[in-house]
Amino acid sequence: MVFQPHRTGVIWGWLRDLRQNWTPSVNGTMVLPFAAFQILLPFSTTVKYSLLFFALALFLIALIVLACKMHQYYKYKASSIVKNKKLINGTNIEKKTEGNILVKSLSPGFLETAREEQNSKIQLMQKEMEKLEEHLTPSPPSTESLDDVGSDTEPHRSRGKLKFALNYNKKATTLLLNVLEATDLPEHSRDPFVKIRVFTKVDGSQSKVQSVLHERETRVLKNNRHPIFDEDFSMSLKDCQLSNLSLKLEVKDFDKYSRHTLIGEARIALKDLKVSETLEFCEDLQGKTKDIIGEVLISLKCLPTSQKIEVGILKFKTSSLSIIQERDVYARIDVFSNQHKQKHQKSSLRAKSKVTVFNETFLFSLPNPGKTHCLILLSLYETVENGRKLIGQTSLGNQKTKAEDGHWDLMMQTLRQPVADWHPLYI
Template identity: 75%
Template sequence: MCSAFGGNGNMRFLSFQIHLPFSDTLKYSLLALSIALFLAALIILACKMHQYFSYKATSAVKDKKFVSGSNAEKKMEKNILIKSLSPNFLDVARKEQDSKIQLMQKEMEKLEVHLTPSPPSTESLDNVGSDSDYPQGARGRLKFHLHYNEKTTTLRLAVIEATDLPEYTRDPFVRIRVFSKADEPQSEVQSVLHEYETRVVKNSRNPIFDEDFLFHLKDYPLSNLSIKLEVKDFDKYSRHTLIGETRTVLKDLKVSESFEFNEELQEKSKDIIGEVLVSLKCLPTAQKIEVGILKFKTSSPNIKERDVYARIDVFTNHHKQKHQKSSLRAKSKVTVFNETFLFSLPDLGKSQCLILISLYETLSSGKKLIGQTTVGNQKTKFKDNHWDLMMQTLRQPVAAWHLLHI
């Protein structure tokens, strides 16, 4: 624009057009491009605004859910999820949930055997479900041969077959243990001289094993020896189920004669294989209990170059706490641990507590259970006042020997 002054002193404005050196087609193209960019900017702005308000609304719902602590929003989301699922998938999910609930109820029933004062029970947790999961009744029979050779001091065992095993039997096998009793007449402690297992027979209630085992029994009088055969149902993913057992005392064998047995399987029985020195200390202010594993004593003559360790499982009011393990120790006649472990023990006067102590030895293929013992404030057939002594001397450790069973 330009301006000029007239003679009368008034200012006048003169205007004229600026002509750009572009064609009309280019001008309209630039205009269309500008409009398109403007519309794109508006769309991007609208999307960002939508994302912002959606995020703000979601955050408000989450904050309300966690702050209020009510289950209304959770139930609403669950209902929306259920409605969105197809009927077939929903049925499968419900069936799986029901099966999980049933399994949890079964596990709680198993633990009640150990955590409630009635009925009395000292069954180790490694064998939970071995006998209680199935109806009691006839367990079947086991046929085997025994022959003792006095010249070579060897015992030959031939496991022939098992017959009429219970209906729940799937894949049976036989575990064999040869026990030697201590020389002391008053002692019930035994040692495991030999331990073997037969092969697993698939899908049979009348399995035929036909396996021979040879045991060298030099320096062991027959009067102190016994052989125990346990028929078990193999389980690849869990504990093997005990079907039944039979025991034969070798002192009744006649030298150089073969004996055939066809024994009826009986309920599981316990064998004492050693002792463990345990200390207990109650800390009422901290609501904790201190469990000490001091020593492990065994009469086993077979002390091999193996390491042993102790595992402690504590159950309080039907709840299992995280187990703890001791460090490895070289196995000997008397293995010294001198280690303590702390566990929570709320409401000392009313808490039901079971302490399961398990001794294991390490093998190249894994671990092997040596024996187990239990301590707690429950009534069992093995009378023990260790817990009462601990409660009478608070904040002071009380030590006592406990028998290890297998």
């Protein structure tokens, strides 16, 4: 900063004049006359009045803003008072629960409607769980298949008829199947097709385990309750005895975005098939039956402290003759607890073989294991070009319909210890 002597002289002169103008008061103090405050500003009169006008304008703007804010405040306060009055009158009263938590209690009419909707949802979920358990529970000699849980299983309801023809060529050891047509299908069936499986018994005629020898499908006929397929299939029966073979034809309703719905099935034992003679059949479609195609080794462990259950998929074995195909397989586990479906878990891919080893465990939440209604569904899939293909399924749990299964009871008797057992694999 540059020191300027002439400005310093002016300031000292002004202070000297100020000191000379002090006058004593009655009390002996010095009084400064009004003339001492008349400091001249180096501005013109026009500029001075402009600055004064600008200051007044800012003051008025500040008063207007203050008035607007006060108006908004009183308006908000009045509206809150009206709301509080409505709350007190019972339109929407806040009550304190037993846990000292404030919750909003709705009007009685709305509460009744909400409760009715909730009860209806609970009843619907219970019916679905009962239906699922009914389908998942094997009942000899034949039960409903697992891959068609949503199918109609009413015994007295007409499902329609299926016409087909069979011819066994003993010299070529081949079975010729001609799927002709389906008639009188239910009204809900739209896009029907026929799935064909040839089963053979394993380890003699007394064994319940079967092997899938052949699997075929017809084309899908859209919007047709009386589809005429007229398709021929040739299947080799080399090294197989007719007495151990059975043919199962499933009529299904095609669904592009979900599981195909079962309409009905027809099953024929090939032991009565005559050689070199074409036999034509017209069979009534029946409810779905399950076939055992292998076994799966599952381990269970209950962890009561953490309220979890450990489900392990150890290995599965099958006697299917079509196992030679080089494909990968994986397991999927679904757990239903108190009508609530938990998020499913999948195992890693394994090479497909007669005995496939997984040795993987998965944890699921299970509060109060002794009283919680639990159902475990294990599905085995193999990878194909278009996605996946179901190999088989099995189920276990503490539901009443599975009273013959002691695996769950054994787990509850040996807490915190894994318990393994074999379960049949159904298709």
